[in-house]
Every structure is written in structure tokens, then in C-alpha cells.
Amino acid sequence: MLFKSAEVVEFAIAIERNGEAFYKALLDKVISEQARPVLQYLAKAEGQHIEDFQNLRDRLGDYQTPQQYDGEYEAYMKFLIEDNVFGKAEEIEKLLAKIQSDQDAIDLALRFEKESILFFNELLRLVSDTDKEPVRELIRQEQEHILDLAKLRSALNVKE
Known part of the structure; x- marks a missing residue:
């Protein structure tokens, strides 16, 4: 079975939906009022993504994925999706329940953004040259989210 690029984009949409839900839920659990505007921005950005x-x-279209043997790329992409911190919607509540501090919240958000970048970099391999720039722009935005979260962590004096 081959993954089609449109199927992989569906996974990206699901991950972004879960990320948006996470940031919105985190707002209800506000750890620091200083974090509220950053979390609101991130939730809105995930919605735009x-x-x-x-x-x-x-x-x-129906781009075929690059692979050395049947199922190789499919298995790799499935792993990236399933291992993503927000790969499964039902996991969000479990993750939120574990948050006990600013550091926990920021670390989880950073993990999500990093894993998203990894996934989206793989997505670049599945799109035509004309569609690479929009994906690169989404990656740049995720990188900006990491910087925003790092600044927030620094402002909240959360230790690494």
C-alpha cells in the first residue's frame, strides 16, 4: 500500500486540530496569566494551519511516496504520526492531566512544535515543487512558535 500525499496532509490536519484543541484547553487551565496571550496566539495559529x-x-494529486521496499515509507510516516504528542485526540486529556507547572506546559508545547516540524519536513518530500513553499512557510511558522515558547519560558523563569 502506498500513501498518497493527500493522505499525509490529512494526518497533518489532524495533528494541527489536536494542537489547536490542546492550546485552547490549556487556556482553561491557565498556569500563568503571562502565558495567556501566547497560548491564544498559538491556538489561533494552529487553526490557520x-x-x-x-x-x-x-x-x-496522486504522488507516490519514495521508498526502498513496499510499505517502508508508510510505516515511517505512521510512526511519525502515532508518536506525535498530539497524534491521537484522546491523548490530549491525559496530557493535560499531567501538567503540574509552567515548565510542564511549555515543555509539552515545545515537544508538539518540534514533532510537527519533523513531520512537515517529511511532508515536503510528498508535494510538488509548486507546493513546497507553502509547506516551508508552515515550517517557518512552527519554528517561530518554538521561539515564542522559549521566550515565554524565559520570561516565566522556568528552568530548562
Whole structure:
């Protein structure tokens, strides 16, 4: 079985939906009032990413994934999806229940953003040259989210 690029984009949409839900839920559990504007921004940005990926999905054709043997790339992408901190919607509540401090919240958000970048970099291999720039832009935005979270962690004096 081969993954089609549109299927991988569907996974990206699901991850972004889960990330948006996480940031919104985290707002209800506000750890620090200083964190509220950053979390609101991140929730809104994840919502925009959903729209961007939906637009990308609608433009994609039936690109076949690169692989050395049958199922190789599919297994790799499934691992990236399932291992993503927000790969499964039902996991969000479990993750939120474990948050006990600013550091826990920021560390989890940083992990999500880093894993998203890894996944989106792989997505670059599945899109045409004309669709690479929108994906690169989404990666740049995720990198900015990491910087925003790092600044927040620093401002809250959370130790690494």
C-alpha cells in the first residue's frame, strides 16, 4: 500500500486540530496569566494551519511516496504520526492531566512544535515543487512558535 500525499496532509490536519484543541484547553487551565496571550496566539495559529493544509490537500494529486521496499515509507510516516504528542485526540486529556507547572506546559508545547516540524519536513518530500513553499512557510511558522515558547519560558523563569 502506498500513501498518497493527500493522505499525509490529512494526518497533518489532524495533528494541527489536536494542537489547536490542546492550546485552547490549556487556556482553561491557565498556569500563568503571562502565558495567556501566547497560548491564544498559538491556538489561533494552529487553526490557520488547518486551513492552509486543507487548501494544500485540495491541490494535491496522486504522488507516490519514495521508498526502498513496499510499505517502508508508510510505516515511517505512521510512526511519525502515532508518536506525535498530539497524534491521537484522546491523548490530549491525559496530557493535560499531567501538567503540574509552567515548565510542564511549555515543555509539552515545545515537544508538539518540534514533532510537527519533523513531520512537515517529511511532508515536503510528498508535494510538488509548486507546493513546497507553502509547506516551508508552515515550517517557518512552527519554528517561530518554538521561539515564542522559549521566550515565554524565559520570561516565566522556568528552568530548562
